[in-house]
Amino acid sequence: MTKxxxxxxxxxxxxxxxxxxxVVSDDGKQLKEVYxxxxxxxxxxxxxxxxxxxxxxxxxQPDGSWKEVSYDEAVEYTAQMLANAxxxxxxGWSSTNCEAQSVGHEIAEMAGACVDNTAAVCHGPTVIAxxxxxxxxxxxxxIKNRADRILFWGCNPAHAHPRxxxxxxxxxxxxxxxxxxxxxxxIVVDPRVTDTAKLADVHLQVEQGRDYELLNAFRVxxxxxxxxxxxxxxxxxxxxEAADLxxxxxxxxxxxxxxxxxxxxxxxxxxxxxxxxKHLNEFxxxxxxxxxxxxxxxxxxxxLGWQFGFPYxxxxxxxxxxxxxxxxxxxxLLARGEVDAMFTIAxxxxxxxxxSCVKHIAKIxxxxxxxxxxxxxxxxxxxxxxxxxxxxxxxxxxxxDNVPIDMRKVVDPPAGMLTDEEFLTKxxxxxxxxKGKA
Amino acid sequence: METVTITMKNPPALYLEADNICPDKFAGKTAxxxxxxxxxxxxxxxxxxxxxxxxxxxxxxxADTKIVVKGDVKKVKYIxxxxxxxxxxxxGSTDLYAGAWMxxxxxxxxxNVEAFAATGMKGGELVIEGNAGNYLGAAYRGDWRxxxxxxxxxxxxxxxxxxxxxxxxxxxxxxxxxVHVMTHAEGGKVIIKxxxxxKLGGQLVDGTIIVYGTIDVMMPGYKPIGTVELEVDGAKxxxxxxxxxxxxxxxxxxxxxxxxxLYKKV
Ligand code: SF4
Numbered sequence: 001m002t003k004x005x006x007x008x009x010x011x012x013x014x015x016x017x018x019x020x021x022x023v024v025s026d027d028g029k030q031l032k033e034v035y036x037x038x039x040x041x042x043x044x045x046x047x048x049x050x051x052x053x054x055x056x057x058x059x060x061q062p063d064g065s066w067k068e069v070s071y072d073e074a075v076e077y078t079a080q081m082l083a084n085a086x087x088x089x090x091x092g093w094s095s096t097n098c099e100a101q102s103v104g105h106e107i108a109e110m111a112g113a114c115v116d117n118t119a120a121v122c123h124g125p126t127v128i129a130x131x132x133x134x135x136x137x138x139x140x141x142x143i144k145n146r147a148d149r150i151l152f153w154g155c156n157p158a159h160a161h162p163r164x165x166x167x168x169x170x171x172x173x174x175x176x177x178x179x180x181x182x183x184x185x186x187i188v189v190d191p192r193v194t195d196t197a198k199l200a201d202v203h204l205q206v207e208q209g210r211d212y213e214l215l216n217a218f219r220v221x222x223x224x225x226x227x228x229x230x231x232x233x234x235x236x237x238x239x240x241e242a243a244d245l246x247x248x249x250x251x252x253x254x255x256x257x258x259x260x261x262x263x264x265x266x267x268x269x270x271x272x273x274x275x276x277x278k279h280l281n282e283f284x285x286x287x288x289x290x291x292x293x294x295x296x297x298x299x300x301x302x303x304l305g306w307q308f309g310f311p312y313x314x315x316x317x318x319x320x321x322x323x324x325x326x327x328x329x330x331x332x333l334l335a336r337g338e339v340d341a342m343f344t345i346a347x348x349x350x351x352x353x354x355x356s357c358v359k360h361i362a363k364i365x366x367x368x369x370x371x372x373x374x375x376x377x378x379x380x381x382x383x384x385x386x387x388x389x390x391x392x393x394x395x396x397x398x399x400x401d402n403v404p405i406d407m408r409k410v411v412d413p414p415a416g417m418l419t420d421e422e423f424l425t426k427x428x429x430x431x432x433x434x435k436g437k438a
Numbered sequence: 439m440e441t442v443t444i445t446m447k448n449p450p451a452l453y454l455e456a457d458n459i460c461p462d463k464f465a466g467k468t469a470x471x472x473x474x475x476x477x478x479x480x481x482x483x484x485x486x487x488x489x490x491x492x493x494x495x496x497x498x499x500x501a502d503t504k505i506v507v508k509g510d511v512k513k514v515k516y517i518x519x520x521x522x523x524x525x526x527x528x529x530g531s532t533d534l535y536a537g538a539w540m541x542x543x544x545x546x547x548x549x550n551v552e553a554f555a556a557t558g559m560k561g562g563e564l565v566i567e568g569n570a571g572n573y574l575g576a577a578y579r580g581d582w583r584x585x586x587x588x589x590x591x592x593x594x595x596x597x598x599x600x601x602x603x604x605x606x607x608x609x610x611x612x613x614x615x616x617v618h619v620m621t622h623a624e625g626g627k628v629i630i631k632x633x634x635x636x637k638l639g640g641q642l643v644d645g646t647i648i649v650y651g652t653i654d655v656m657m658p659g660y661k662p663i664g665t666v667e668l669e670v671d672g673a674k675x676x677x678x679x680x681x682x683x684x685x686x687x688x689x690x691x692x693x694x695x696x697x698x699x700l701y702k703k704v
Contacts, residue, residue, distance in 0.1 A: 086482050087479075212640060213636075216685045219659070220658055228656075268618060271622075272641065318455075323579060327534055327553070338453050
């Protein structure tokens, strides 16, 4: 026999869908089927069931082979590494729950470490911009019920957030958007003809690296000022038309992704996009929202924010929190050789960081806490597999619109496996002893 | 003026935070007392004397104190931070935050400086004989007060985000600059003798940018309004004159709308 669990939350992307149905075996040990999720979400659940899963920590040997060790040995290695480092970096956090993040930050404070999350390589520039000029935002529910002007700027939800358009932004029939897609105008700004762009009413094929100029041109158009004939590869008349289309809506929203945060101008693109949103509010109601990638990168920013005052790239080495991406950010710390130990949890810098950074990780003592085998676990000295958060353990996560959602446990982890929070708690307690604080 | 010479003898494994290398902190101290001032390497605290040889005593006040920094200080941050008077001469290159928040005195770097030099500078003089990194004379993260006074001269090139949130003072760059000059500025002047790339004066409310070389791409918010003759450093030349950023909010002075000015040599 099997049983079906409803209202399960998907721990994959920042859309954090909370309407999944999961079929599990009667003893709660096996996950059989997943309904309502998109392909990537389904895969995440089914991946926990693979037979060749690593269930115990492994320590790399001098000859490059792995040796299985106990969780206690892994705790000792991790605590010693953090106690002995002058400037350890504790990076990741985006694919685990807020409870684990909070314990991790206690460790970071004790170790005098730098703490950073995956915003470092995705929406960090967004955070910089919103600190500079604020963020007029809203919830996804408001968009579903009210928004009739949808801009996707430098993002491709058709592939990166597959259920975003159907659940919130384009197709659903909301309270004031009863005709669903027909009630909305969709504008996509992307240098490529993506699958999202193909669905758009207006596609502005911006020249690569010229988003800042195009955003500026929108604002110039709103002020009815002079414009050059062509900006960022787009005729001025078309820009004025698009600006009018935004102005004439009742409720608009700009969603933006890595196409603007990680291309030329970075935080300035977002800064100008927020300024445009503010500008549009002189004519109608407009909001703006980052398309956060990892399902709980938003939560990491929230927890770091309430504990240390800054949402990413926090430097605790001198006993108080400092924040200045460019100095305290992971890529810079690694590329400049500023850190002497690397602790990675719930993310994969080995796959996403520049090769010079990955080489530095390989040179220094390193621990990787991740249920999967990844390029990062491959270069790290110690790999600690843990239970899948959102599948084998619940906990809190924040959706891309800053709405906290409690995730559900659907199956048991393999016997004897620890969760992130359990492992971190042991490391914290051991570090306390080493630092003479217990 | 008394001279204190500090020479790197024992380079750090990581990076040093040495905001104590500053005439204000050295003033009134002997070489021995200076060697005892704190520096930080990651989460460990030690002293200037652990890394540097210190010779010579400081003057009674910052204004009477000159610091000469010798040896490899490429991994030393915050040299001259918050200095108010006196002089520092760095004989090589140095790292982040050189002369950050300085209010007076003169800091000369023979080599290059990395990012965030002269962050929030209020006065004094900074001369960089090599190249400057990103965010020269800009505001600290989240702050809206960039450089507000003093003078910066870069003999080489500068990185991106020169003068972000600048409020006053003057920056001259003899070489080229990377993208974003005077973003969000509300005053001050940046003179670029070489070439500029793009995104000059974006979201600028007030301020002046003068470019002698080329500009790859202009911001759409800059409207051409003719040519003018300007005198810069005693030499007169003709410049195309643009005003902007016309997309940004505007200030009024005596009932007139104030625009930023961008001049490009013709
Ligand atoms: S859209 Fe995102 S949260 Fe929703 S099911 Fe797909 S991967 Fe999961």
